[in-house]
Amino acid sequence: MPTDRIPEAVLSRIWNEGWHSRELRTTDGRRVAVVYRGVWTHSNGPDFRDAMIEIDGRLAQGAVELHVRESDWVSHGHQFDTAYDAVILHVVLENDLLHPSSGPAGAAIPTVKIAPFLHGSIEQFMSTIVPLDLGNLGQRACLPTLAGERPEEIRSVLRREGWRRLVQKQLRFQQEMMARSAGETLYRGMLDSLGLSGNRSGMEAVADRLPLIMIERIAVELGVKGLSAAFLGTGGFLPLSPGHQALVSEQTVDTSQIESCWQALVQEYGLSLTSAPVWNLNRVRPLNHPARRLASMAGLLNVAAADGLLAYLMRLPLDDGASWDRWLASAQPAIGESRRRQIVVNTLAPFVAAYADATGDQSLMEQIGVVWEQLPGGVDDDVARKTIKQIVGERRFQVRSALEVQGLHQIGRQGCAHLRCFECPIAALAVQFEEQRFSG
Ligand code: SF4
Structure with a gap:
């Protein structure tokens, strides 16, 4: 069975039932004996607490965490979460990292790849599982009582799932940075967020035709006029129709200048007048129209022109996201608050974490972890709205942070x-x- 189809809960059951040899080996060859498997927590934090494990003859007491893939430790954000300081053993089915994962305190955690030590195949074990009785869960609100009595329990799950989702975004940026420069990765990430949700492929096509190195040169040489011409022309919106003109009318630059500038760019930079991206304009609200979003991107790059996009972002203070938001709010045409939050959460915050990791900047890594916890958020999209309703029903429950919103997305998309x-x-x-x- 492919490992991505094995639920983590099955691994916890295997550990709980001791369905493996008593003696194991860590991935770096140390002998491991399970003296006591620990108490299954079924909750936030490590999977088993108070375990007693002997590693190379030395007894340690603490927590055990289990994952399908070793990299899940990182994608779940445990390296930042002090609740995982207590982990003395990481048990995985697949060790897909070159080096053992590290805890929040920075120390490498002994890791056991459990598959060779199991009493049989995972399929055999799964065939013995009697499914948990989940009653009518999913048909009515899942936690209305808890939402009224102990909302912090729900918040804690949402934050944990939010971490998981943000770390997945970070890993995607890290992967992209292996193929592209950091600045280009950031640039494409911003365009992607501006294309959410129906026009991401159109924005990707613009990024393919207008690489950052070219657009930054245009920014320095021609300012916002050149940037607007490059984005709107490449997007296929020039000459501007009266409707498109109204969409970008907040821009400070004269639209007739944009059109003549585009002709010059076609000559000098070899930009194409044909093969415009395909846009999805069906039921797109004027504020989300791609012509307007591209004009806003021109404004943002113009502000960053003197430093270059990457250097500009990295120079902004790492506060609770307020500096990022001020930059995004400076765009003309304006970007609404909810879209600014999306750009911060989908691109800026995970990108900075990926950049910190790629450059080995531990201090930046710690700072961005704090920023993630502080980013404000609210329920302002359909997925978050539906998921919170599914969880708490008609109970009042205030979602306060971007992390909680991301948790709702994780549960809504992966679960509900x-x-x-x-x-x-x-x-x-x-x-x-x-x-x-x-x-009942
Ligand atoms: S997947 Fe959705 S419906 Fe099922 S328990 Fe989770 S929140 Fe409730």
């Missing part, structure tokens, strides 16, 4: 959309706390 309640952390809470549901 496919009714994967059997591996959803909200279901684990429901089994514990929503007794009436399961007894």
